[in-house]
Amino acid sequence: xxxxxxxxxxxxxxxxxxxxxxxxxxxxxxxxxxxxxxxxxxxxxxxxxxxxxxxxxxxxxxxxxxxxxxxxxxxxxxxxxxxxxxxxxxxxxxxxxxxxxxxxxxxxxxxxx
Amino acid sequence: xxxxxxxxxxxxxxxxxxxxxxxxxxxxxxxxxxxxxxxxxxxxxxxxxxxxxxxxxxxxxxxxxxxxxxxxxxxxxxxxxxxxxxxxxxxxxxxxxxxxxxxxxxxxxxxxxxx
Numbered sequence: 001x002x003x004x005x006x007x008x009x010x011x012x013x014x015x016x017x018x019x020x021x022x023x024x025x026x027x028x029x030x031x032x033x034x035x036x037x038x039x040x041x042x043x044x045x046x047x048x049x050x051x052x053x054x055x056x057x058x059x060x061x062x063x064x065x066x067x068x069x070x071x072x073x074x075x076x077x078x079x080x081x082x083x084x085x086x087x088x089x090x091x092x093x094x095x096x097x098x099x100x101x102x103x104x105x106x107x108x109x110x111x112x113x
Numbered sequence: 114x115x116x117x118x119x120x121x122x123x124x125x126x127x128x129x130x131x132x133x134x135x136x137x138x139x140x141x142x143x144x145x146x147x148x149x150x151x152x153x154x155x156x157x158x159x160x161x162x163x164x165x166x167x168x169x170x171x172x173x174x175x176x177x178x179x180x181x182x183x184x185x186x187x188x189x190x191x192x193x194x195x196x197x198x199x200x201x202x203x204x205x206x207x208x209x210x211x212x213x214x215x216x217x218x219x220x221x222x223x224x225x226x227x228x
Contacts, residue, residue, distance in 0.1 A: 004156075042117065042202065042218035043157075056213075090156055097214065101147060104156035 003027065004105035006091050011110045013078065013085060021076045021108045023091035031097045032074040036060060037088040037107075046089075049074055050097045078110060086112050115140045115207055119219035126193055127227050134188040134222045136203035141181050144206045144214070148177050148188050151200045151221065160201075161188070193226045200224070 004025045013019045025032065030051050035043040045058030049068040063082025068074055074093075078085045088109050092102040116139045126132050136146070145164045149157040161170045161177040163186070169178040176189040190197060202221040209215035 006156075040122075040220060042220045043204075044218075045216070088154075092157075101159040101162050102157075102216070104149075104158070106156045107154070109154070 004091060004093055004103055006089075006105035006108050008108060009106070011108055012113050013110060014113050016080045018077055018079050019110070021078070021089055021091075021110070023074045023076065023105060024072055025074075025091075025093045025103075025105075026072060027093055027103060028071070029093035029095055029103070030071070031094045032068070033092045033094075033102065034058075034064075034066065034074070034076045035090045035092065037090060043090065046076065048097070085110055115143075115205060115215070115217045117203060117205055117217050117219040119201075119203060119222050121222060122220065123223040123225070125225040125227060128193060128195060130193050130226075131189070131191050132193055132224070134190070134201050134224070136186040136188070136219055138184045138186075138205050138217075140207060141184050142207055143181065144208070146177075146179055146186050146206075147204045148175075148186075149202045149204065151202060153200075157202065190224075193224075195226045195228050198224055198226050 007022045033048045034046040037043050044060050046064050047066040049055040065077045090107045091105040094102045118137045147162045148160045151157050163170045163179040174191040179186045200221040200223045204216050204218045
């Protein structure tokens with residue numbers, strides 16, 4: 001089955017700790033995205049990547065970092081600089097940057113201990 | 114700055130009723146508009162995508178319309194079923210300069226269909 005997987009489903013972060021959220025796709029898509037969703041809010045773009053070894057900041061990139069070493073993978077690191085990391089994180093991909101539709105993963109819920 | 118508004122924030126209807134969800138946007142210079150469905154604690158599933166040159170798109174019991182000049186879109190759901198209960202989000206795509214694009218999401222309408 002083709003699709004996007006995110007892991008873990010739930011993630012707990014301690015104060016001052018960096019954590020990494022995984023996103024993998026086997027759709028052969030060039031473009032990948034990370035969004036943050038807070039309760040009752042729309043999705044906000046954190047980072048996006050058009051192709052391998054390239055990525056750009058979105059609207060709320062501060063406190064986050066990404067890498068795109070492989071076409072299939074776009075991990076997101078939530079650093080200790082992100083002071084309010086509790087949210088639902090969604091990864092998405094599309095054939096090309098903002099072309100056609102975006103396909104979303106099941107999400108990771110990040111909670112702070 | 115593009116702003117996307119969805120009204121109402123929540124809607125509860127009896128099973129079998131036809132219903133309309135609304136989406137409005139402030140900047141009419143859009144490339145397309147999408148409607149998504151999100152189940153609790155899950156990712157988004159694309160329902161319909163309307164290009165800026167189109168007026169409507171249909172898929173089964175769903176019909177989405179777009180009036181770009183007035184900055185409005187509606188999602189019509191016919192003969193609603195309890196399985197339609199979910200949050201529905203709309204998103205617009207527009208150019209953000211330097212050959213890049215931006216997708217702006219509304220906050221969603223939470224639909225409950227009562228058996």
